[in-house]
Amino acid sequence: MFELRYLPNVVTLKLDSDKCIGCGMCAEVCPHAVFTLENKRARIADRDACMECGACAKNCIAGAVSVKSGVGCAAAVIRGIVGGGEPTCGCSSTPAN
Amino acid sequence: MKQTTAKESVGRPPEGQQPEPPLEDKPTCGCGQSPSKTKAAVHNDAPRIEGVIRTEAGTVPRVKTELDLIDHLGAWRARWGIRRMSYSVQPGLYAVGNPTPQSLVLVSANYKLSFDRLRSNLSGRDAWIMALDTKGINVWCAAGKGTFGTDEIVHRLETVGLKDTVSHRKLVLPQLAAPGVSAHEVKRRTGFSVVYGPVRAEDLPAFLDAGMRATAETRLIRFTLYDRLVLIPVELTNWLLYVAIIAAAMFILSGVGPGIFSFGRVVDAGPLTVSLFLGAFLTGTVAVPILLPYLPGRSFSLKGASAGLLFVSAMQLYAWQHGGLFDGRLSVAAWFLLAPAVASFVGMNFTGSSTYTSLSGVLREMRVAVPIQTVCAVLGLGLWLVGRFI
Known part of the structure; x- marks a missing residue:
């Protein structure tokens, strides 16, 4: 109830189970608990929770995870269209930590 | 990423001294702030x-x-x-x-x-x-x-x-x-x-x-009410320039009407026009972050539009009881288009501050939302201007 969930069936996250070595790094770095480990293999448990930050792919030593990462920011998209090129984030207004 | 090419200073400052402040150029922020180098x-x-x-x-x-x-x-x-x-x-x-x-x-x-x-x-x-x-x-x-x-x-x-x-x-x-x-x-x-x-x-x-x-x-990353509240000030600051320009333009345009333009009308209608616009803007920058989980839909533009609709409806309710808020029926129609468009656009931009929106999702919602926002804004502005002559 009143959960913050974004649009379904849209993210570019892919997991190649054959390459997975079950190290669990993807599950560890994901801030939205997208992955779970089952029988020493990673599984995408909550795909729609993915925000395409790219942490999982970047930290997968086996190269089993791929995602087209980027900033989910409308202002960045507009800036990308106006200025040309990829959407770039110009600010740092997410909660600092 | 390339290694930093900026002027490199020694990692450890001499004993007893504070580390020298970084003086290299900061990346310019797209959010309208100029980096200070003092x-x-x-x-x-x-x-x-x-x-x-x-x-x-x-x-x-x-x-x-x-x-x-x-x-x-x-x-x-x-x-x-x-x-x-x-x-x-x-x-x-x-x-x-x-x-x-x-x-x-x-x-x-x-x-x-x-x-x-x-x-x-x-x-x-x-x-x-x-x-x-x-x-x-x-x-x-x-x-x-x-x-x-x-x-x-x-x-x-x-x-x-x-x-x-x-x-x-x-x-x-x-x-x-x-x-x-x-x-x-x-x-x-x-x-x-x-x-x-x-x-x-x-x-x-x-x-x-x-x-x-x-x-x-x-x-897990959260996005609690507190997390959202602390972002509101910088959102307001980032929009300040654009909002000031649009508010000033609408203030002046309030003088348009029979006889093309009148300063008297600017004084009469200007403050109310600007207030309605600012109300719609604040709906997008303040109300949307606060009410985020409770606004309908998943896309931020829809959440913003709903909040804008809520705002203009509340204004209309007030006008029915007290009168004097809108100049005629066309103006009412105009604001029912303008306020949701403004709040939707501003709300949509809050995706950048949120902790859970993906780029693919933002692109998908923008493909639908931006054309609708544009049509509503243009139509609303047209109705508002035409309404000033009737």
């Missing part, structure tokens, strides 16, 4: 140094774990977007407590808000803090840009001489650095293994006490 302003942001620690690799300044009034004021200032892009600490190695070569190394960004969050959660502990040069940007955003990245870690390790400072080969990174850092690459290139700590620095003490094990809960 030396004095940056220098004041340096954390309070209390003594130094001597190591094999030189002397390391020691920082307090208590935040002073100036740190709180600085945080408040940064939250309002005032000289936020220069609210940074000098990249390099710092000490907390009385660290030894066996003490932990915690890696942080050189945005002072991030650095302060970290050190204030290390009270009573002995540790090293390695502040990366993230150009004064917080951990998560810097990781997204790649400035909090593998290359910078490798480079900073060498610059501060970490291998001579500590005897172990372990780095503790905030979990939100993971989009920029490849743990196995760091290990391969430096011999240091990376341990990802919890998302929030507040959970760091529990993480360290549990033998560097993060609970599932502390691995």
Whole structure:
């Protein structure tokens, strides 16, 4: 109830189970608990929770995870269209930590 | 990412001196702020140094774990977007407590808000803090840009001489650095293994006490009411220029009417027009973040549009009872298009501040929302102008 969930069936996250070595790094770095480990293999448990930050792919030593990462920011998209090129984030207004 | 090409200073300042403030150009912020380069302003942001620690690799300044009034004021200032892009600490190695070569190394960004969050959660502990040069940007955003990245870690390790400072080969990174850092690459290139700590620095003490094990809960990013509230000031600041221009234009356009233009009408209708516009804008910047979980739909543009519709409906209810808010029926129709369009556009831009929107999702919602917002805004403006002649 009143959960913050974004649009379904849209993210570019892919997991190649054959390459997975079950190290669990993807599950560890994901801030939205997208992955779970089952029988020493990673599984995408909550795909729609993915925000395409790219942490999982970047930290997968086996190269089993791929995602087209980027900033989910409308202002960045507009800036990308106006200025040309990829959407770039110009600010740092997410909660600092 | 390329290694930083900016002017490099020594990682450890001479004994007894505060680290020199970074003076290299900051990346320009697309949110309408100009980076401040005043030396004095940056220098004041340096954390309070209390003594130094001597190591094999030189002397390391020691920082307090208590935040002073100036740190709180600085945080408040940064939250309002005032000289936020220069609210940074000098990249390099710092000490907390009385660290030894066996003490932990915690890696942080050189945005002072991030650095302060970290050190204030290390009270009573002995540790090293390695502040990366993230150009004064917080951990998560810097990781997204790649400035909090593998290359910078490798480079900073060498610059501060970490291998001579500590005897172990372990780095503790905030979990939100993971989009920029490849743990196995760091290990391969430096011999240091990376341990990802919890998302929030507040959970760091529990993480360290549990033998560097993060609970599932502390691995999740949240977006609580408080998290959303602290973002509102900088949202307001970022929009300020655009809003001022549009408000001024609408104020002047209020004078349009029979006889083309009249200053009397500007005085009569201008304040109300500007108020309605500002109301719609504040609906998008303030009400949308606060009411985010309760507004219908998943896309931010829909949430914004609903909030805008709610706002203009409330105004209409008020007008029915008290009158005088809108100039005629066309004006009512105009505002029923304009307010949702404005709130929708502004609300849509809050995706950039949210902690859970994906780029693919934002692109999908924009493809639908931006054309509708444009049509509503143009139509609304047209009706509003035509209505002034009737």
